[in-house]
Amino acid sequence: MEKIPILRMGEFLLVTIQVDMHDRLAMGLQEDLTQMISDTEARGVLIDISSLEIVDSFIGRMLGNIAAMSRVLDAQTVVVGMQPAVAITLVELGLSLAGVRTALNVDAGMDLLRSAVKGSSDQYGASLN
Amino acid sequence: MALLSTENLPIKAEIDVVAVRRRVRELATKLGFTLVDQTKIVTAASELARNTMIYGGGGSMQAETLNGPRTGLRLIFKDNGPGIPDIELALRDGFTTGSGLGLGLGGTRRLVNEFEISSRIGAGTTVTITRWK
Ligand SMILES: Nc1ncnc2c1ncn2[C@@H]1O[C@H](COP(=O)(O)OP(=O)(O)O)[C@@H](O)[C@H]1O
Numbered sequence: 188m189e190k191i192p193i194l195r196m197g198e199f200l201l202v203t204i205q206v207d208m209h210d211r212l213a214m215g216l217q218e219d220l221t222q223m224i225s226d227t228e229a230r231g232v233l234i235d236i237s238s239l240e241i242v243d244s245f246i247g248r249m250l251g252n253i254a255a256m257s258r259v260l261d262a263q264t265v266v267v268g269m270q271p272a273v274a275i276t277l278v279e280l281g282l283s284l285a286g287v288r289t290a291l292n293v294d295a296g297m298d299l300l301r302s303a304v305k306g307s308s309d310q311y312g313a314s315l316n
Numbered sequence: 317m318a319l320l321s322t323e324n325l326p327i328k329a330e331i332d333v334v335a336v337r338r339r340v341r342e343l344a345t346k347l348g349f350t351l352v353d354q355t356k357i358v359t360a361a362s363e364l365a366r367n368t369m370i371y372g373g374g375g376s377m378q379a380e381t382l383n384g385p386r387t388g389l390r391l392i393f394k395d396n397g398p399g400i401p402d403i404e405l406a407l408r409d410g411f412t413t414g415s416g417l418g419l420g421l422g423g424t425r426r427l428v429n430e431f432e433i434s435s436r437i438g439a440g441t442t443v444t445i446t447r448w449k
């Protein structure tokens with residue numbers, strides 16, 4: 188079966204979506220990522236959508252679900268690289284992507300992940316005291 | 317209004333939704349749409365094609381390229397499914413009878429210049445959208 192590859196980089200998982208996904212492929216990614224976060228105890232997920240030419244409500248829902256599920260598993264999700272035309276269209280479609288963190292590019296996304304993960308472990312440490 | 321070309325694409329499976337997106341992109345590009353306008357019409361087509369497949373039980377998309385006096389792309393999504401009992405309700409943001417976000421119809425209407433929907437219970441649904449260049 189066709190799959191979107193998930194790369195492991197230390198405590199983070201990296202996904203680069205490079206194809207126009209049919210819906211089942213998107214659902215598969217959601218399931219695979221959840222499984223992988225749990226298996227590897229990853230602290231963050233970075234999803235690069237710079238190759239995506241559109242984000243419709245189905246992909247939007249998938250991104251929201253991934254963010255929500257990773258939160259439950261104590262990992263942060265950042266979506267990076269959304270094309271400007273996609274962003275404009277998304278707003279008109281009415282997709283808010285509430286709960287999904289975004290960054291302009293992979294570098295900025297990695298910075299955001301690192302500080303978010305650091306922030307959440309500081310918080311955890313503080314609550315133990 | 318002059319019809320430049322017309323063609324029909326089946327929408328029976330998920331992979332057909334991908335083919336619809338690809339073809340609409342090609343046509344919009346050929347007509348000289350800006351990148352933003354291409355993105356809008358492709359996104360709208362993706363929403364309607366998925367509805368045709370999931371709720372309409374499959375159907376088709378007819379694509380018409382238009383010119384004179386205006387250049388535009390018209391897409392007609394047709395199915396012989398169960399129909400929509402309350403169109404106004406279905407158009408409302410957040411309304412879904414499935415597991416979607418309920419943004420497909422309402423969002424599509426915002427993404428195009430012309431939007432028409434007709435539906436009959438037990439007979440099917442037709443949604444026609446047009447985006448002008
Ligand atoms: N072709 C169709 N045939 C029958 N019902 C439809 C069709 N398209 C849309 N609907 C109905 O309208 C509702 C709203 O559609 P939409 O705005 O695309 O949201 P979603 O796809 O997330 O449910 C659907 O849940 C469904 O009940």
Ligand SMILES: [Mg+2]
Pocket residue numbers: 363366367416419420421
């Ligand atoms: Mg829909």
